[in-house]
Amino acid sequence: MTRRHPAAATRWPHIKGSVLGIANYVFRRGRLYVWRRLYRGHAVQIPLSTADPFEAKRLAGAAVRVSTLGWNLLDRGEAELSTVRDAIRAAVKHERVAMDYEAAGGNPATFPGVSAFYFFFGLTAPDDEPERPKRDAQGPNIADAAKTPTRPPVSSASRPAPATTPAQTRKTSPQSAAQSVPEASPRRPKQRPAAPAGFSARIADVVTRMSATHARTGRANAKTLTQMRVIADLFCEITGLDDVRDVRQTHLAGFVATLDRLPPAYRRSAAERDKPIMEIIAEAEASGVKCGLSVATVNRNLVHLGKVLKAAQAEGLRIDPSVNPSLLRRFSKRAAKDDRDAFTPDDVRQIFGAPVWTGCKSAKRRREPGDVIVKDWLYWVPLIAAYTGARREEICGLETVDVEDEGGIPIFRIRVNARRGIKNAQSERRIPIHSHLVELGFLDYVRDQRERKRTHLFHDLKRKSAESQIGDSIDYMWRNIQADRLGPQPRKTFHSFRHYAVQGLRAESDVEKHVRAELFGHLVGHIEDDRYGGRAPVATLRAAVEALPRVF
Numbered sequence: 001m002t003r004r005h006p007a008a009a010t011r012w013p014h015i016k017g018s019v020l021g022i023a024n025y026v027f028r029r030g031r032l033y034v035w036r037r038l039y040r041g042h043a044v045q046i047p048l049s050t051a052d053p054f055e056a057k058r059l060a061g062a063a064v065r066v067s068t069l070g071w072n073l074l075d076r077g078e079a080e081l082s083t084v085r086d087a088i089r090a091a092v093k094h095e096r097v098a099m100d101y102e103a104a105g106g107n108p109a110t111f112p113g114v115s116a117f118y119f120f121f122g123l124t125a126p127d128d129e130p131e132r133p134k135r136d137a138q139g140p141n142i143a144d145a146a147k148t149p150t151r152p153p154v155s156s157a158s159r160p161a162p163a164t165t166p167a168q169t170r171k172t173s174p175q176s177a178a179q180s181v182p183e184a185s186p187r188r189p190k191q192r193p194a195a196p197a198g199f200s201a202r203i204a205d206v207v208t209r210m211s212a213t214h215a216r217t218g219r220a221n222a223k224t225l226t227q228m229r230v231i232a233d234l235f236c237e238i239t240g241l242d243d244v245r246d247v248r249q250t251h252l253a254g255f256v257a258t259l260d261r262l263p264p265a266y267r268r269s270a271a272e273r274d275k276p277i278m279e280i281i282a283e284a285e286a287s288g289v290k291c292g293l294s295v296a297t298v299n300r301n302l303v304h305l306g307k308v309l310k311a312a313q314a315e316g317l318r319i320d321p322s323v324n325p326s327l328l329r330r331f332s333k334r335a336a337k338d339d340r341d342a343f344t345p346d347d348v349r350q351i352f353g354a355p356v357w358t359g360c361k362s363a364k365r366r367r368e369p370g371d372v373i374v375k376d377w378l379y380w381v382p383l384i385a386a387y388t389g390a391r392r393e394e395i396c397g398l399e400t401v402d403v404e405d406e407g408g409i410p411i412f413r414i415r416v417n418a419r420r421g422i423k424n425a426q427s428e429r430r431i432p433i434h435s436h437l438v439e440l441g442f443l444d445y446v447r448d449q450r451e452r453k454r455t456h457l458f459h460d461l462k463r464k465s466a467e468s469q470i471g472d473s474i475d476y477m478w479r480n481i482q483a484d485r486l487g488p489q490p491r492k493t494f495h496s497f498r499h500y501a502v503q504g505l506r507a508e509s510d511v512e513k514h515v516r517a518e519l520f521g522h523l524v525g526h527i528e529d530d531r532y533g534g535r536a537p538v539a540t541l542r543a544a545v546e547a548l549p550r551v552f
Contacts, residue, residue: 023060027276029240030254035063035092038274039071044085046092047240055099062095063088082205089242199315201243203308207232210311221421226467231304237277244312249323252305256328259293259301261285295330302328341491342499345549348386350485352551357383366477367484375445377458378477380437385494386551387434388412389501389520392471392494393420394427398457403446406430406538410443414521419456420470427521430535432542436550504548511544519544 025037026048033056036045044067048059070084102108200206207229214220220228236242238258239251258277263284267273272280284291293301302325313319343351354367356378361370366378373379377396384395390412397420402413410433416422433442449457461473471494478494486492502520505511515536517524 023057023064025064026056026060028278029238032240033060034240035060035088036276037063037067039074039081039084041274042081043274044081044088045236045240045242046085046089047242048092049096049240058099059092059095062091066091199317201245201312201317203232203236203242203244203247204229206244206308206312206315206317209315210308218416218421223467223469227300228304228307231301232308234277234301235305244309245318245320247309247323248320249327252302252323252325252328255305256298256302259298261291262293263289263291264293264297295332299329302326340493340495340499341489342503343492343496344500345504347486347492347496348500348551351382351482352386354481354485356481357552367481375441377461377474380442380445381458381474382478382494382497383437383440383442383551384412385497386500387437387545387548388431389498389505390414390431391423391427391498391521392474393469394422396420396458396461396470396474399455400446400450400457401455402457403433403443409433409538409542410438411538423521426517426523429518429521430538430541431519432538432545434545434548501548505544508544508547511547515540515544 025035026033027036028034029047031051033048033050033053034045035048036043038044046063048056050056050059066088067084070079070087073079074081074084098108199209211220211225211228214225215222235251235255238255239247241247241251258281261281261284262277263280266277266280266284267275281291306325309319309323309325355361355369356366357373359369359371359373360366361368362372363374366374381392381395384390385392388395394414397417398412399417399419402415402417404411404413412431412433413429414422414431415428422428446457449459461470463470464472474494482489482492482494498520502516505516505519514524516522518536519541
């Protein structure tokens with residue numbers, strides 16, 4: 001049964017039961033209510049931290065009043081969105097204190113109120129909660145009550161009465177007896193220690209600071225940082241939390257349980273972009289759509305949340321030590337090697353028998369047979385993948401300076417550049433260029449790009465958006481070419497070239513494990529090789545690359 005706040009029962013005696021549409025901008029997130037309002041497409045969400053609809057309605061009223069002023073200031077350019085958000089949160093907190101004060105017996109007329117302008121300009125600053133009224137058998141001190149405006153006024157009925165005899169006690173009326181019983185003081189909530197100066201405890205702010213650090217140090221690429229922000233926002237929306245210090249293990253468990261109910265393609269359409277998550281889930285369940293995110297996606301979300309919590313803890317914010325996202329990780333029954341299939345040698349021969357490499361109709365009709373061979377990104381990128389086993393983004397994001405000569409041997413240097421990052425530290429490596437690529441004129445192509453003053457090796461590959469990868473721009477054309485040559489094989493993608501190269505060198509007994517690991521950007525898995533083993537000579541790497549068979 002929902003507990004009604006005493007102040008709510010006094011203020012709204014005519015409302016009964018649990019009401020869902022209790023106020024504008026109020027939504028239910030699991031068991032608790034949150035207040036959520038959009039400003040020009042940007043959502044401002046404040047947890048109300050209550051399951052009582054009557055309390056939520058009153059708290060939402062305070063939020064609406066301050067947000068209306070905040071919207072006006074934003075329109076005039078006199079405030080930032082983060083300032084308005086903090087002001088709304090302060091207004092909700094102040095209203096909560098007022099409700100607790102009234103519930104403890106305080107007179108609302110004596111509660112110290114503040115103007116909404118305080119929350120933006122700091123004209124007054126009553127940060128601490130007003131002291132709640134205390135009653136004991138001897139009665140309150142009237143002089144203290146007069147000095148302290150936060151104590152309720154004391155009536156004459158509550159003053160200490162003279163000593164009475166047992167007979168007089170027996171004659172006391174039930175009403176006076178009830179008044180003489182001392183009331184227990186409401187339990188005072190534990191005060192949370194203030195955040196260190198300069199560090200906001202808001203989850204979104206922690207993510208912003210961590211993203212800035214990772215971007216500056218190169219620890220994560222733009223795609224990963226975007227994923228982290230999206231996951232943190234989703235966690236706040238599902239749980240109704242905003243302060244990283246409030247996170248508990250139950251919130252993480254509830255978050256994972258909600259992911260199990262989400263449709264995999266949630267919020268990809270414009271119609272769902274601003275729709276609350278619980279509405280999306282309800283519509284998906286009603287329509288019978290398959291719901292539940294994949295094991296890999298759930299685990300990735302937990303990893304990112306764990307990084308956020310660690311970053312907050314590193315900044316000195318107090319995090320509940322019992323919180324451990326890794327306890328909720330899922331385990332797939334399928335081995336990682338089974339996620340994708342490798343191209344077979346026959347698949348590779350079929351692919352490079354396509355018109356792109358044997359002759360096409362024209363530069364715009366690459367899938368139709370003809371006499372034209374255009375040596376652009378579509379020609380070179382798949383060939384480089386087959387002869388290096390490099391990742392799609394590593395190849396598509398190459399710059400002309402990443403093609404070098406070391407000891408008379410042409411090499412690709414896979415490293416962070418101005419166009420893209422790399423997956424991890426061991427991904428930085430040298431890969432000798434296969435002799436077949438040289439024979440086909442790849443070095444001439446590189447020279448031509450340099451003469452044209454082009455920084456990007458494949459200058460006509462563009463990102464579809466700031467959050468997408470460069471390699472995403474080849475996906476449509478590549479999938480069509482692969483389907484033309486191999487038919488529908490959903491477990492084979494462009495990444496299958498990497499599996500093909502790895503398996504091809506594993507079959508060569510002359511290529512040692514640490515050499516293969518260096519070529520593909522892997523760790524050997526042994527401290528002797530990973531930490532103390534030096535780089536293999538470029539001639540040794542070249543011999544390994546030349547062990548890969550020619551594709552045509």
